Amino acid sequence: MAQTFRERRDALATLGQDLVPEMIAGTVQLAALDVDLAIFDGVEIVDDLPYGPHERHLLDVYRSAAGEGTPRPVLIYVHGGGFVRGAKDSDTTPYFANLGSWAVQQGWVAVVINYRLAPQHPYPSGAQDVADAVTWVVDNIGDHGGDPSCVFLAGQSAGAMHVADYVVGHGGYGTHGRALAGAILVSCLYDVGRASHRDFHRAYWGEDTSRWGEYATLQGLIDTDLPLLLSVSEFDEPEFQEHAARLVAEWFAQRGTYPPMHYLYGQNHLTPVYGIGSPWDELGPRIAQFIGVNGVVE
Amino acid sequence: MAQTFRERRDALATLGQDLVPEMIAGTVQLAALDVDLAIFDGVEIVDDLPYGPHERHLLDVYRSAAGEGTPRPVLIYVHGGGFVRGAKDSDTTPYFANLGSWAVQQGWVAVVINYRLAPQHPYPSGAQDVADAVTWVVDNIGDHGGDPSCVFLAGQSAGAMHVADYVVGHGGYGTHGRALAGAILVSCLYDVGRASHRDFHRAYWGEDTSRWGEYATLQGLIDTDLPLLLSVSEFDEPEFQEHAARLVAEWFAQRGTYPPMHYLYGQNHLTPVYGIGSPWDELGPRIAQFIGVNGVVE
Numbered sequence: 020m021a022q023t024f025r026e027r028r029d030a031l032a033t034l035g036q037d038l039v040p041e042m043i044a045g046t047v048q049l050a051a052l053d054v055d056l057a058i059f060d061g062v063e064i065v066d067d068l069p070y071g072p073h074e075r076h077l078l079d080v081y082r083s084a085a086g087e088g089t090p091r092p093v094l095i096y097v098h099g100g101g102f103v104r105g106a107k108d109s110d111t112t113p114y115f116a117n118l119g120s121w122a123v124q125q126g127w128v129a130v131v132i133n134y135r136l137a138p139q140h141p142y143p144s145g146a147q148d149v150a151d152a153v154t155w156v157v158d159n160i161g162d163h164g165g166d167p168s169c170v171f172l173a174g175q176s177a178g179a180m181h182v183a184d185y186v187v188g189h190g191g192y193g194t195h196g197r198a199l200a201g202a203i204l205v206s207c208l209y210d211v212g213r214a215s216h217r218d219f220h221r222a223y224w225g226e227d228t229s230r231w232g233e234y235a236t237l238q239g240l241i242d243t244d245l246p247l248l249l250s251v252s253e254f255d256e257p258e259f260q261e262h263a264a265r266l267v268a269e270w271f272a273q274r275g276t277y278p279p280m281h282y283l284y285g286q287n288h289l290t291p292v293y294g295i296g297s298p299w300d301e302l303g304p305r306i307a308q309f310i311g312v313n314g315v316v317e
Numbered sequence: 318m319a320q321t322f323r324e325r326r327d328a329l330a331t332l333g334q335d336l337v338p339e340m341i342a343g344t345v346q347l348a349a350l351d352v353d354l355a356i357f358d359g360v361e362i363v364d365d366l367p368y369g370p371h372e373r374h375l376l377d378v379y380r381s382a383a384g385e386g387t388p389r390p391v392l393i394y395v396h397g398g399g400f401v402r403g404a405k406d407s408d409t410t411p412y413f414a415n416l417g418s419w420a421v422q423q424g425w426v427a428v429v430i431n432y433r434l435a436p437q438h439p440y441p442s443g444a445q446d447v448a449d450a451v452t453w454v455v456d457n458i459g460d461h462g463g464d465p466s467c468v469f470l471a472g473q474s475a476g477a478m479h480v481a482d483y484v485v486g487h488g489g490y491g492t493h494g495r496a497l498a499g500a501i502l503v504s505c506l507y508d509v510g511r512a513s514h515r516d517f518h519r520a521y522w523g524e525d526t527s528r529w530g531e532y533a534t535l536q537g538l539i540d541t542d543l544p545l546l547l548s549v550s551e552f553d554e555p556e557f558q559e560h561a562a563r564l565v566a567e568w569f570a571q572r573g574t575y576p577p578m579h580y581l582y583g584q585n586h587l588t589p590v591y592g593i594g595s596p597w598d599e600l601g602p603r604i605a606q607f608i609g610v611n612g613v614v615e
Contacts, residue, residue, distance in 0.1 A: 025610045248582075251575050264569035271562035277549050282579050284546075284606060308582060312323045 020053050027299055028253075028285035036254050038101070038288060046289045047112055053297035054113045061085060062120040065163065066108070070155035071148065073135055078152060079107055081119030081129040082163045090166035092200075092314040093156060094122045094306070095130045097149060099176030099206075099289075102137040102223035114293060121296040125307055128165035130156055134181065137222040142234055145181030145223070146190025149174075153185070154193035169314050171201045173306065175292050176259075177223070179207035180236070186247075187239025201246040201313040203306060205291050206255050208262045209237040215258055241270050246313045248305060249280045254287035281305055318351050325597055326551075326583035334552050336399075336586060344587045345410055351595035352411045359383060360418045363461065364406070368453035369446065371433055376450060377405055379417030379427040380461045388464035390498070390612040391454055392420045392604070393428045394590075395447060397474030397504075400435040400521035412591060419594040423605055426463035428454055432479065435520040440532055443479030443521070444488025447472075451483070452491035467612050469499045471604065473590050474557075475521070477505035478534070484545075485537025499544040499611045501604060503589050504553050506560045507535040513556055535560075539568050544611045546603060547578045552585035579603055 021027035027049070034045045063084040067077045083091075096118050098105040108116060108131065115131050122129035134148035149172065157167045174182035184190050186202050208214050211224060212232030224231050240247065251263035263280055270278040283291055283301050291302035319325035325347070332343045361382040365375045381389075394416050396403040406414060406429065413429050420427035432446035447470065455465040472480035482488050484500050506512050509522065510530030522529050538545065549561035561578055568576035581589055581599050589600035 023609060024606045025613065028610055253575075253577070255575070257573055260575035261569060261573075264565050264575050267562050268566035271559060275555055275559075277551075277553070277558035277562050277580065279551070279582060280580055281582070282575065282577060284577060284579070284603065285610070305582065308322045311321060312326055312583070315323065 021049075024285060024299070031254055031285065031287045031290065034287070036256050036287065038256060043289065046287060046293060047114075050290055050293035050297065051112050051114075053294070053299060054117045055296055055298070058117065058120045058124055058296040062123045064116070064119070070132070071151045075133045075135045076148065076151065077107070078130050078132040078155065079119065080160075080163045081123050081131070082165075083123055086164070088164065090161065090169075091164055092127045092169045092171065092310050093130060093160050093165040093167070094127050094310065095132065095152060095156060095170065095172045097132060097134065097172065097174035097178035097181050099174070099178045101219035102145070102177045103219050104136065105177070107131040107133045117296040118292060121303060125310070127310065128160060128163055130160070137219070141222070142224050143184055143190040145177070146184035149181050149185040150190050150193040153198055154195060157195045157198050167198070169200050170198055171203065171310055171314070172199055173203035173205070174207075175205040176207070176288065179204040183207055183209065183236035183240060184234075186243060186245055187236045189234065189236070197245070199245060201248070201309060203248040203309065205250050205302065206252060206259045206288050207249070208259065209235065209240060209266050210262055211235040237266060237269060240266070241273050246309070247279055248309045249278060250283050250291060250302065250305075251280060252283045252286040252288060252291060256288060259288065319347075322583060322597070329552055329583065329585050329588065332585070334554050334585065336554060341587065344585060344591065345412075348588055348591035348595065349410050349412075351592070351597060352415045353594055353596070356415065356418045356422055356594040360421045362414070362417070368430070369449050373431045373433045374446065374449065375405070376428050376430040376453065377417065378458075378461050379421050379429070380463075381421055384462070386462065388459065388467075389462055390425045390467045390469065390608050391428060391458050391463040391465070392425050392608070393430065393450060393454060393468065393470045395430060395432065395470065395472035395476035395479050397472070397476045399517035400443070400475045401517050402434065403475070405429040405431045411594075415594040416590060419601060423608070425608065426458060426461055428458070435517070439520070440522050441482055441488040443475070444482035447479050447483040448488050448491040451496055452493060455493045455496050465496070467498050468496055469501065469608055469612070470497055471501035471503070472505075473503040474505070474586065477502040481505055481507065481534035481538060482532075484541060484543055485534045487532065487534070495543070497543060499546070499607060501546045501607065503548050503600065504550060504557045504586050505547065506557065507533065507538060507564050508560055509533040535564060535567060538564070539571050544607070545577055546607045547576060548581050548589060548600065548603075549578060550581045550584040550586060550589060554586060557586065
C-alpha cells in the first residue's frame with residue numbers, strides 16, 4: 020500500500036491515462052489491497068436476483084444483517100466497462116462489493132446491477148435496463164430495509180452514461196416515472212455527438228455516427244431539476260476531461276451557476292469507485308454528503 | 318454546532334450568497350465555534366514582524382514550539398476583504414490563527430500577512446506586498462524552521478487575486494524571482510476585464526474600467542507551469558462562479574486538460590478557510606494533498 024497520497028498519485032501517473040489492459044490491471048492491483056476489510060462486517064448480500072428476462076438482468080442487494088429498522092436510503096450502482104464488458108461483482112477483486120458494503124456502513128441499502136451489453140444490445144438498452152432495475156427497486160426494496168421513495172442512482176463511465184440517459188428519459192422510466200432522489204455520474208461523456216468514434220462507442224451508439232448527437236445528455240442534465248453529483252478525475256482520459264469542461268461552460272452559460280462538477284485530484288478513471296472503503300477514498304465522502312442532503316424528505 | 322453536513326449546508330444557504338454584513342457575521346458565528354481548540358496545541362506564534370515600511374507590512378509566523386528539526390514546507394496566507402479591509406488576525410475570532418495553527422499540525426511553518434489596502438493603495442500594491450512578503454520568507458524563514466526552497470502561497474477572494482497577480486508577475490517578484498512551489502487560489506476572480514464595477518473593485522482597480530482587462534490573470538494562470546490548486550464554492554456569489562467556469566473552459570481550450578478547479582459543495586465564500594481546523598473542513602485536506610505532492614524536492 021502506498022504510504023502517502025503522493026506515492027499513490029505517482030503510481031497512478033505512471034500507469035497513465037489510457038484505458039489499456041495494463042493500466043486497468045495495474046489500477047486494480049494498486050487499489051484492491053487498500054480496501055478495508057472492516058467494511059464487509061455486518062453486511063448481508065442477497066445476490067443474483069432477476070429484474071428482467073435476460074441473463075444479464077441480475078442484481079445484488081447489500082443490506083444490514085442486523086435487520087430492517089427505519090427504511091433506509093437506497094443507492095443503485097451501475098458499473099462501467101465501455102458498454103461491452105464489466106460486471107456487478109467479481110470472484111477475484113473486491114469490486115463492487117466494496118461499494119455495496121460501504122453503503123451499508125453508511126446506513127443505506129445498496130443495489131448493484133448487471134445490464135445487457137453491446138454490440139448485441141445497443142443504445143438505449145443500458146438506460147432501459149436501468150429503468151427496469153429502478154422499477155424492481157421501487158417494488159421490492161422495502162423487503163430489504165430500503166425506502167422506495169429515497170432512491171439514488173450512481174454510475175461510472177459507460178454506467179454513468181446509462182444513468183444519464185435514464186435521468187433525461189432516453190430509455191423511458193418504467194412504471195413509476197423517474198423515481199429518483201438524485202444521480203451520481205462519475206467520469207461521464209455528456210456530449211455524445213462529439214464523442215470519439217472508438218470501437219466500443221460504435222458498438223453501443225451504432226455505426227451511423229451522424230445520429231449520435233441525438234443521444235447527448237448534456238442539455239437534459241442542464242435542464243433537469245434532479246440533484247446531481249458529477250465528477251472528473253485528474254488522470255481521466257482527455258475525452259472525459261473535455262466533456263466535463265464543456266458541461267461546466269454550458270451549464271454556467273444557461274443556468275448562471277457553477278455545476279456540481281467535483282474535481283478528483285490524484286485519481287484516475289477507475290480509482291474513484293475502486294477506492295471506496297479505502298483510506299484513499301475521495302468519492303465516497305462526497306456521495307455521503309450528497310445523500311445526506313438529498314435523502315431526507317420533509 | 319450543526320450536527321450534520323445537511324444542517325450546516327442549510328444554515329449557510331439561509332445566510333445567502335451576497336457578501337453583506339449580516340451574511341459575513343452569520344458565517345463567522347456559524348463557523349468559529351466549530352474550530353477544534355486542539356489545533357492550537359504546541360504552536361508558537363511570532364507576531365507582528367515587519368516585512369516593509371508601511372504599518373500594514375506585518376506578518377505572523379506560526380511554528381512548532383518543539384523546535385526546528387528538518388526544514389519544513391512554508392504556507393503563506395493572504396486574507397480577503399474586498400481589497401479594502403481584513404486582517405491577518407483578530408481578537409474576537411479564530412481567523413486566521415486557525416489556518417496558521419492547523420498548518421503547524423501538518424508539519425509546516427505558516428506565515429499570515431497583512432498588506433496595504435485600497436483605495437489609498439490601488440493595483441498592484443497587493444501583489445507588490447505579496448512579493449515583499451515572499452522575499453522576507455526566503456530570507457528569514459529558516460530561523461523559524463521553514464524551508465525557503467519550499468514555499469506555497471495561498472489567498473482567498475481579494476487575497477487570491479493578489480496571489481494570482483504575483484504568480485503572473487503583475488507585482489514583480491522581488492529579489493529572488495518567483496520563489497514558489499505552488500499557489501492556492503480560493504474563490505478568485507480571474508478575468509478582471511469582465512469583473513463587476515462594484516465599489517471595492519473600483520477602489521482597487523481604479524475608476525478607468527477600460528484598463529481592467531490588462532489586470533486579468535486568466536491567461537497568465539493558463540500559461541504558468543506553477544502547480545495550482547483552485548477552488549469555487551457552491552454558495553459563492555455568482556460572479557466568482559462565472560470566473561471559475563470561464564477558467565475551466567479557457568484552460569481546457571488551450572491546454573486540453575481539465576484544470577485543478579475544486580468544487581466545494583455546501584461551502585460559501587468564507588467557509589473554506591473559516592472551516593480549517595473544524596470537522597467541516599473541505600479545503601484543508603486538499604491543501605495537504607497539494608503540498609504533499611508538490612512540497613518534496615527530489
